[in-house]
Amino acid sequence: MKISALISLVLLLMPSAQASQEGKSLFESLCMSCHVLSGQPTVAPPVFGMKNHVMQAYPNREDFINYIVHWVRQPDASRALMPGAVRRFGVMPALSYPDDQVRKVAEFLYDTNLRMPGWYRKHYEAEHGKTPRH
Numbered sequence: 001m002k003i004s005a006l007i008s009l010v011l012l013l014m015p016s017a018q019a020s021q022e023g024k025s026l027f028e029s030l031c032m033s034c035h036v037l038s039g040q041p042t043v044a045p046p047v048f049g050m051k052n053h054v055m056q057a058y059p060n061r062e063d064f065i066n067y068i069v070h071w072v073r074q075p076d077a078s079r080a081l082m083p084g085a086v087r088r089f090g091v092m093p094a095l096s097y098p099d100d101q102v103r104k105v106a107e108f109l110y111d112t113n114l115r116m117p118g119w120y121r122k123h124y125e126a127e128h129g130k131t132p133r134h
């Protein structure tokens with residue numbers, strides 16, 4: 001592999017400078033037991049799908065973060081952005097994590113380019129009739 005290709009691959013897999021490593025490890029310990037980063041989902045939507053739905057509804061960074069912090073404290077099936085996931089997995093349980101930790105997770109999610117597997121793109125297009133953003 002050419003060195004430039006290797007460097008861009010490494011950059012792609014790293015969170016951007018703004019996103020803290022702390023947010024990444026908090027995400028891994030608090031959310032990843034349910035929201036998988038790769039592979040097929042089992043108990044919850046995969047992380048890029050979850051991020052993508054919040055991103056469509058709240059493209060602004062601060063709104064995105066506020067939605068996630070509020071959601072984790074108090075999920076509400078009637079206002080869910082992912083009604084299909086609520087039907088498939090049931091609504092997410094309320095998690096009493098400290099807000100500042102969830103905030104760091106949300107910042108990490110917003111600031112990081114997550115890789116989107118091809119199967120998810122097809123699934124999203126079938127469900128929504130348009131290409132997902134990420």
Ligand code: HEC
Nearest residue numbers: 030031034043044045050080081082085086089090091092
């Ligand atoms: C015990 C399993 C579990 C854990 C842990 C979990 N989630 Fe979820 N989450 C779910 C399930 C199931 C759904 C899909 C149904 C729904 O939307 O409520 C979901 C949906 C979501 C959604 C979509 C909300 C919407 O409007 O539909 C967001 C955002 C989210 N999770 C964020 C997080 C974050 C951030 C964390 C870690 C701090 C986390 N979740 C931890 C199970 C979990």
